[in-house]
Amino acid sequence: KAGVTQTPRYLIKTRGQQVTLSCSPISGHRSVSWYQQTPGQGLQFLFEYFSETQRNKGNFPGRFSGRQFSNSRSEMNVSTLELGDSALYLCASSLELGEDTQYFGPGTRLTVL
């Protein structure tokens, strides 16, 4: 069974632009979560989607948003990029909402210049 896939793997943007990252969960998994990983802040939870609805949200500004499609694929969007948004963005999937075990994708490395 294929793992979690994320596209693109690497992205370079400039301040003020917006970006969309994509995540395809493991087949059959219906819950998708997003995380931001930076050297300074470590791993931080962004949000979780299940059945096309955002179920939980971390402590990030409204510039960070996401959505989930009927096939469980998810996208996250960051608008008005700031230098501090440079990070590795990880997507994780689990079978159902509330599952304690998540399976992570390789991440998208976003660099904001």
Next chain:
Amino acid sequence: AQSVTQLGSHVSVSEGALVLLRCNYSSSVPPYLFWYVQYPNQGLQLLLKYTTGATLVKGINGFEAEFKKSETSFHLTKPSAHMSDAAEYFCAVILYSSASKIIFGSGTRLSIRP
């Protein structure tokens, strides 16, 4: 509030030596505990987890961890280090079974000396 503390941001051991990565948690109720490994340019891979039951948990790649409630610890060990174990290791905690409430430690980079 929950928190996770990993002692030592960098640990270096010789190949064949014991690996010990320390993790202490703070939680008002018994949490679910996890160890994840991250290889360069990759996502996180679950090594092992403790939810309920036996306090000694065995994971992949020869790693194991023991949940010690009295010490609020969940240290990760491996009897004999291999060069392929070089990676970053994250301890994590959640309350109940909600993955969205997961709190990660700051990570420990493990280096293996030949």
